[in-house]
Amino acid sequence: xxxxxxxxxxxxxxxxxxxxxxxxxxxxxxxxxxxxxxxxxxxxxxxxxxxxxxxxxxxxxxxxxxxxxxxxxxxxxxxxxxxxxxxxxxxxxxxxxxxxxxxxxxxxxxxxxxxxxxxxxxxxxxxxxxxxxxxxxxxxxxxxxxxxxxxxxxxxxxxxxxxxxxxxxxxxxxxxxxxxxxxxxxxxxxxxxxxxxxxxxxxxxxxxxxxxxxxxxxxxxxxxxxxxxxxxxxxxxxxxxxxxxxxxxxxxxxxxxxxxxxxxxxxxxxxxxxxxxxxxxxxxxxxxxxxxxxxxxxxxxxxxxxxxxxxxxxxx
Amino acid sequence: xxxxxxxxxxxxxxxxxxxxxxxxxxxxxxxxxxxxxxxxxxxxxxxxxxxxxxxxxxxxxxxxxxxxxxxxxxxxxxxxxxxxxxxxxxxxxxxxxxxxxxxxxxxxxxxxxxxxxxxxxxxxxxxxxxxxxxxxxxxxxxxxxxxxxxxxxxxxxxxxxxxxxxxxxxxxxxxxxxxxxxxxxxxxxxxxxxxxxxxxxxxxxxxxxxxxxxxxxxxxxxxxxxxxxxxxxxxxxxxxxxxxxxxxxxxxxxxxxxxxxxxxxxxxxxxxxxxxxxxxxxxxxxxxxxxxxxxxxxxxxxxxxxxxxxxxxxxxxxxxxxxxxxxxxxxxxxxxxxxxxxxxxxxxxxxxxxxxxxxxxxxxxxxxxxxxx
Numbered sequence: 234x235x236x237x238x239x240x241x242x243x244x245x246x247x248x249x250x251x252x253x254x255x256x257x258x259x260x261x262x263x264x265x266x267x268x269x270x271x272x273x274x275x276x277x278x279x280x281x282x283x284x285x286x287x288x289x290x291x292x293x294x295x296x297x298x299x300x301x302x303x304x305x306x307x308x309x310x311x312x313x314x315x316x317x318x319x320x321x322x323x324x325x326x327x328x329x330x331x332x333x334x335x336x337x338x339x340x341x342x343x344x345x346x347x348x349x350x351x352x353x354x355x356x357x358x359x360x361x362x363x364x365x366x367x368x369x370x371x372x373x374x375x376x377x378x379x380x381x382x383x384x385x386x387x388x389x390x391x392x393x394x395x396x397x398x399x400x401x402x403x404x405x406x407x408x409x410x411x412x413x414x415x416x417x418x419x420x421x422x423x424x425x426x427x428x429x430x431x432x433x434x435x436x437x438x439x440x441x442x443x444x445x446x447x448x449x450x451x452x453x454x455x456x457x458x459x460x461x462x463x464x465x466x467x468x469x470x471x472x473x474x475x476x477x478x479x480x481x482x483x484x485x486x487x488x489x490x491x492x493x494x495x496x497x498x499x500x501x502x503x504x505x506x507x508x509x510x511x512x513x514x515x516x517x518x519x520x521x522x523x524x525x526x527x528x529x530x531x532x533x534x535x536x537x538x539x540x541x542x543x544x545x546x547x548x549x
Numbered sequence: 550x551x552x553x554x555x556x557x558x559x560x561x562x563x564x565x566x567x568x569x570x571x572x573x574x575x576x577x578x579x580x581x582x583x584x585x586x587x588x589x590x591x592x593x594x595x596x597x598x599x600x601x602x603x604x605x606x607x608x609x610x611x612x613x614x615x616x617x618x619x620x621x622x623x624x625x626x627x628x629x630x631x632x633x634x635x636x637x638x639x640x641x642x643x644x645x646x647x648x649x650x651x652x653x654x655x656x657x658x659x660x661x662x663x664x665x666x667x668x669x670x671x672x673x674x675x676x677x678x679x680x681x682x683x684x685x686x687x688x689x690x691x692x693x694x695x696x697x698x699x700x701x702x703x704x705x706x707x708x709x710x711x712x713x714x715x716x717x718x719x720x721x722x723x724x725x726x727x728x729x730x731x732x733x734x735x736x737x738x739x740x741x742x743x744x745x746x747x748x749x750x751x752x753x754x755x756x757x758x759x760x761x762x763x764x765x766x767x768x769x770x771x772x773x774x775x776x777x778x779x780x781x782x783x784x785x786x787x788x789x790x791x792x793x794x795x796x797x798x799x800x801x802x803x804x805x806x807x808x809x810x811x812x813x814x815x816x817x818x819x820x821x822x823x824x825x826x827x828x829x830x831x832x833x834x835x836x837x838x839x840x841x842x843x844x845x846x847x848x849x850x851x852x853x854x855x856x857x858x859x860x861x862x863x864x865x866x867x868x869x870x871x872x873x874x875x876x877x878x879x880x881x882x883x884x885x886x887x888x889x890x891x892x893x894x895x896x897x898x899x900x901x902x903x904x905x906x907x908x909x910x911x912x913x914x915x916x917x918x919x920x921x922x
Contacts, residue, residue: 244573245809378573380601395664395766427906428574428603459869461862473863481864485851487843496839500874501867503904510905532876534807 235418235448237359237411238373241382241436242422243429247453249276250535250543251422251528252375257544260300264370267358268293268304271351272377277304282537288312290358297544303369305358312350319357348388349405356408359416379421379432383439386412386419390443418448423518425452425511430518437521450523452515454530458508460501468505473498550889553829553896555800556921559588562699563796566689567828570705571802572812576833578602578704579907579916580802582610585633585702586622586910587917592629596688598703600638600681605908610635617642619688624910634698640680644670647683651780656773665770677706678716679785686788715792715823798828803888805835805881810888817895829896831920832885836877837901845875898922 238255242248249270256268267290270277275285281293286306293304314331361368377385389405389412396402411417419440423429437447460468467473475494482489518525528546531539558564569581578599585597596619602612610622612635619634648666649657660666670676685703692698791797799820803813813830820827852868855861889897900919907913 245575245804427605431604456873459866459873461866464863464866473867477861478864478867481855481861482851482868484858484860485855485864485868487847487851493840493843497867497871499839500871504870506904532873534880 235416235446236367236369236371237355237417238371238448239376239382239386239417239419240373240422240451241376241379241419242451242453243379243432246422246424246429247535248378248422249280249375250540251420251451251453252373253277253280254528254540254543254547255420256302256371256373257294257296257540258547259371259373260296260298260302261370262299264300265368266296266300266302267369267372268302268375269307269355269358269372270305270375271307271355272375273306273308275306276375277306280535280540297541297548300370307351307354309347309350312354316350316353348385349392352386352389352408352412353404356411359411376419379429379436382419382436383443386440386445387443413444413446415446418446420448420451422451422453424454425514425518427510427514430514434517434521437523447523450518450521450525452518452525452527455527456530458504460505460508464501465505465508468498468501469509471498471502473501550893551896553831553898554921555584555828555898556587556591558798558828559584559593559700560591564798565692565700565796566685566791567700567702567798567800568705568792569702569800569802570816572809575802575804575809577802579606579913580800580831580833580920581702581704582606582635583907583913583916583920584800585635585700586625586913587921588700588702589622589631589633590626590629590914592631593700594632594698595700595702596634596636596692596698598636598638598681598684598688598701600677600704600706602637602704603906605906607637609907609909609913612637617646622910638677638681638684640677641670643680643684644676652773660770660773663766663770663773665766681706682788683784686784686791689791715819715825792825793823795826798826800828801830802833803830804833805884805888807884810884813888814891817892827895829898830888830892832888832897832899834902835885835899836874836881838871838874838878840871841878843871843875845872845879848872848875 238252238259240248240252240255242251252270253268256266260266268277270286277293278285281304283293286304288306288308288311290303290305292301294302296302355372355374358369359372376382387409389408392405393402393409396405421433421436423433433450437450440447458465464473475498478494478497479489482494487493526547528543531542533539558567567581567584569577569584571577578601581599582597582602585595589595597610598619599607599610599612602610607613611620617636617639619636622633622635625631625633645661648660652660681703685701688698688701688703692701792799801813801816801820803809817827817830848868849872852865852872855865855868885897885899889895898920900916903912903915905912907916
């Protein structure tokens with residue numbers, strides 16, 4: 234079963250929220266889930282309304298089914314020094330690297346190497362053992378957006394191409410091995426709009442070419458139309474019966490002017506056009522033949538409680 | 550709290566560069582394209598540099614391929630004497646062209662074939678920001694030289710934060726001045742005695758961790774690239790200076806959502822710190838209604854009355870729809886007003902949400918009208 238859940242999506246689709254809700258949803262009684270962010274935005278701290286997260290794994294929430302969720306904001310520089318120390322016992326040499334600017338170079342100037350370190354940390358946390366069992370039952374990664382996800386996940390393959398032998402090569406191969414195994418699933422968050430859907434389709438194609446497994450497509454912020462299909466069809470053609478609307482409004486105690494009726498009909502028209510586009514986009518998603526999960530739009534925005542509602546929705 | 554007057558901005562011949570920025574998904578690219586088209590149809594000679602446009606938007610500008618050169622946009626009304634060119638950035642190609650333009654053919658070949666360069670120029674994040682700034686510098690130079698454009702509208706990359714592109718030239722400069730690269734170059738150039746014990750230790754770590762072959766590749770790359778560094782730094786510094794000049798204007802685009810507004814606040818602050826000229830903030834996709842007096846509460850109550858009485862399902866549904874819309878109208882305006890109150894010195898304009906995506910010049914013209922309404 235998949236234990237590493239990589240969550241990506243175009244900016245603005247709510248990928249951080251979905252990643253957090255997924256971590257909460259996965260946290261069954263007695264389990265520990267790690268939620269990781271790698272982009273230095275402190276999105277998780279904002280979401281859970283806690284102070285900025287340090288480079289330490291700490292408990293951030295308990296899921297609806299009773300399991301614990303830990304959170305970690307990975308910092309590339311700290312990860313590099315930790316990595317050097319862990320694999321090469323290079324406490325002092327790490328400092329020397331820092332002094333000549335190599336750490337800076339690696340983590341800032343060559344962002345590709347930054348991705349190596351970030352994926353390396355996720356790999357380590359996913360495999361880590363504590364007290365004879367896995368330290369975490371699952372790891373959820375709030376990954377870079379769809380535009381960068383292929384590059385991000387494939388960076389170790391690129392490294393393997395650069396480093397033909399040596400410990401870096403071995404590490405890169407091991408990370409790539411995990412990412413391409415059934416331990417890992419990539420979930421793509423989208424809205425039913427042109428750009429996010431197009432990026433999702435492009436990302437699915439790209440990720441599958443890279444031999445990575447797609448877990449699900451999460452369609453976020455779904456709104457259900459109060460209009461039935463027949464009314465939608467009329468609204469699109471701007472043919473909603475004005476007489477019925479006028480009578481209906483009067484029956485409901487609203488003094489309906491002609492202007493009000495036509496403005497409400499125009500709102501219904503705009504809505505119907507959008508629903509039509511959303512359906513086209515939904516068809517394009519469905520044509521992928523992947524598992525699709527829907528999350529409803531929360532009209533009051535995202536807060537701590539809303540996150541639990543989303544987690545419940547993902548569990549069902 | 551003043552209203553942003555974008556017609557005045559684009560009609561001012563002193564405005565030579567407009568940079569649109571903001572977090573992802575707020576309509577930055579569309580705003581850039583709409584403004585460019587409007588300026589062209591009002592008589593400016595405009596080039597729009599887009600980074601990663603939506604497919605339909607790209608098609609509306611006639612950008613069917615990524616060939617890294619500005620192409621004339623068809624069907625633009627040139628009766629006021631203006632014109633519109635548009636291009637999409639190809640970051641690898643831009644990088645390659647810089648190498649080819651500034652290195653000897655032999656050295657250029659060496660660089661282009663180096664595995665470290667190939668990775669750096671095509672697959673590593675961050676390069677897009679460097680190259681967007683490089684391209685802006687090139688277009689500006691070309692405009693000065695040939696006079697073919699008098700206004701450059703540039704979109705910024707969809708970065709993890711909208712600030713990345715501002716930092717790109719700075720980061721490039723720090724790469725050039727960094728001790729680490731100097732250090733990589735040192736063995737290729739001079740006597741080892743210049744190296745301290747710390748440096749030696751660092752080199753041996755690099756060797757151990759990266760493997761000797763990677764280090765050699767990086768060294769070859771650094772050595773071959775060395776001659777280009779000066780030019781890179783000079784241009785990066787120039788581009789940053791260009792952004793501070795009064796003929797440049799930044800336009801921050803935000804949607805009335807908390808994340809986007811937070812990013813916009815951060816960004817306006819940063820521009821002020823950097824002495825970069827901010828024209829104002831476009832609050833994009835603000836929900837509007839023509840029936841503002843019928844509140845969400847009132848429409849919901851009316852819808853319930855109809856449903857209970859078994860009367861006109863259609864009217865009830867339309868009222869529920871309006872109630873949803875009113876809730877959105879109220880929260881969008883509340884957020885937009887809060888932003889305005891928090892940034893009293895910044896000019897803003899609200900652009901209403903449209904039901905459909907922009908996919909042709911007519912759509913862009915509509916956005917242009919809304920931007921200047």
